[in-house]
Amino acid sequence: xxxxxxxxxxxxxxxxxxxxxxxxxxxxxxxxxxxxxxxxxxxxxxxxxxxxxxxxxxxxxxxxxxxxxxxxxxxxxxxxxxxxxxxxxxxxxxxxxxxxxxxxxxxxxxxxxxxxxxxxxxxxxxxxxxxxxxxxxxxxxxxxxxxxxxxxxxxxxxxxxxxxxxxxxxxxxxxxxxxxxxxxxxxxxxxxxxxxxxxxxxxxxxxxxxxxxxxxxxxxxxxxxxxxxxxxxxxxxxxxxxxxxxxxxxxxxxxxxxxx
Numbered sequence: 714x715x716x717x718x719x720x721x722x723x724x725x726x727x728x729x730x731x732x733x734x735x736x737x738x739x740x741x742x743x744x745x746x747x748x749x750x751x752x753x754x755x756x757x758x759x760x761x762x763x764x765x766x767x768x769x770x771x772x773x774x775x776x777x778x779x780x781x782x783x784x785x786x787x788x789x790x791x792x793x794x795x796x797x798x799x800x801x802x803x804x805x806x807x808x809x810x811x812x813x814x815x816x817x818x819x820x821x822x823x824x825x826x827x828x829x830x831x832x833x834x835x836x837x838x839x840x841x842x843x844x845x846x847x848x849x850x851x852x853x854x855x856x857x858x859x860x861x862x863x864x865x866x867x868x869x870x871x872x873x874x875x876x877x878x879x880x881x882x883x884x885x886x887x888x889x890x891x892x893x894x895x896x897x898x899x900x901x902x903x904x905x906x907x908x909x910x911x912x913x914x915x916x917x918x919x920x921x922x923x924x925x926x927x928x929x930x931x932x933x934x935x936x937x938x939x940x941x942x943x944x945x946x947x948x949x950x951x952x953x954x955x956x957x958x959x960x961x962x963x964x965x966x967x968x969x970x971x972x973x
Contacts, residue, residue, distance in 0.1 A: 718920045719927075730910030731931065733820070737828060737906060738893045738939070744832045745892065746885070749839025750874060756844050757873075767840065774837035780898050782830035787823045787902040824906070827899040835892045839885055846881025847873050879951045886943035893939055894932065907931065 755767035774782070791799045803822040812820045850873065858868050878885070900909035911928045915921050 718918055718923050723914050723918070726910045726914060727907065727927075730905055730907035733824065733905060734896050734907040734935075737824065737831075737896050737899070738935075741828050741831045741835070741896075742889050742892060744828075745835035745839055745889075748832060748836035750843050750878070752836060753840035753843035753847070753877075754869060754873070756840060757847060771837045771840055774833045775841070777834075779831060779834040779895050780901065782834055783827050783898055783902060786830045787826035790826070791822070821904065823902040824899065824904040827896070827902065827904050827906075831892060831895055831898075834895075835888065838888050842881045842884045842888065843877055845884075846879070847877035849880040850876050875950070879947075882943075882947040882950060886940065886947060889943060890936055890939055893935065897932075 752767045752770055755763040756771070758764055758767075791803045794802060806822070809820055809822060809825065854872060855868060858872060863871075896906055897908040899906045900912060903909065908928060911924050915924045918924075
């Protein structure tokens with residue numbers, strides 16, 4: 714097979730883009746999940762203001778397309794500041810330099826803008842999925858914990874979050890894989906991730922078919938590997954629940970004794 718179009722320089726370019734795609738996926742997946750659980754917990758809160766705030770957040774970031782959010786954070790937000798302030802906050806930022814030093818990657822502000830936008834978009838979906846997962850938890854388990862004097866934080870951290878995530882994780886996994894593929898949108902704001910660098914290689918060589926087929930294969934492999942990782946997390950999440958069946962049974966039994 715003739716691979717003269719895949720030069721050493723191009724391979725280096727594509728590997729740099731692939732590294733940034735993996736980093737961007739990993740970081741934003743974690744931030745999206747954490748923020749999604751937090752917003753989903755607010756949606757379940759008894760506090761009306763927290764519920765209203767969470768509902769507004771979800772409706773805004775779930776219904777605005779991810780591409781619109783990316784362009785807004787990349788181009789509109791910096792325009793809210795003066796030229797000097799814009800340069801300090803967004804383009805000569807010490808945080809950006811520190812990230813580049815630690816990772817060895819080129820991380821322009823536009824990449825951070827993509828990370829923020831994708832986190833906001835995906836976390837809105839994950840919040841609803843987590844809330845649906847919590848809905849599968851039998852109410853008597855929560856009632857038993859409250860009867861035994863468990864605080865709201867203990868109920869949240871030991872029952873609702875682990876069991877809610879465990880129930881919702883298949884759907885969460887699907888959304889996170891979709892989230893990984895959404896990183897290709899970063900190419901539209903010149904963030905040097907894998908697809909942007911693929912486009913650069915095409916513009917240099919005019920070999921669109923070869924490079925697009927290569928990109929398709931790479932994203933298939935990334936999706937498969939990510940799915941396996943998420944499946945492993947799901948298995949371990951459900952294998953070691955915070956409350957075993959025996960523990961749950963004892964809680965329910967204790968509640969019945971108290972009620973009697």
